[in-house]
Amino acid sequence: MKKEKAESEESLYTGLVIDNIEYQTLITKKYSNRKAYTALNPRLLTAFIPGTMTDVFVVAGQEVKAGECLAILEAMKMLNEIKSPFDTKVKEVNVQKGDRVTKNHVLIELE
Known part of the structure; x- marks a missing residue:
């Protein structure tokens, strides 16, 4: 034994x-049982905090410059700007004005 x-x-x-x-x-x-680490994809812009989309300034197919404001996420009474990390073209916009989003929700996909 x-x-x-x-x-x-x-x-x-x-x-x-x-x-x-x-x-x-x-x-x-x-x-x-932990989740394996995966590197963040810079082409997927995600919500870093739960909140409400106050404004969305881009549409699919639009050219954007680095640092350009793409959308505004309101969370905890603060307006957080979602900016383009580099010069690119918007592939898909997954949110609209007024949508409530959760943490890590994909907001905008870039090409």
Whole structure:
């Protein structure tokens, strides 16, 4: 019985490599079930906070310059400007004036 318990405990240990050094450690269930990291796509402009779209200044197919205001998101009584990160063309606008959006909702897609 003790031998079986020891074997099951050993299987819980996982090798973890940090700076070319391998460590044997216990991984929690929360850590093993976490979402894998994905880099942000700069061509998808998302809502960084839940709120209401006050204004949308662009339409699909429109050319925009870097720093140009594309829309305004009202959240917590603040007006947040959604600006173009680079010179591009608008591929799709997924919101309209007055829409309520959640965090990470895709507002505008760029080409």
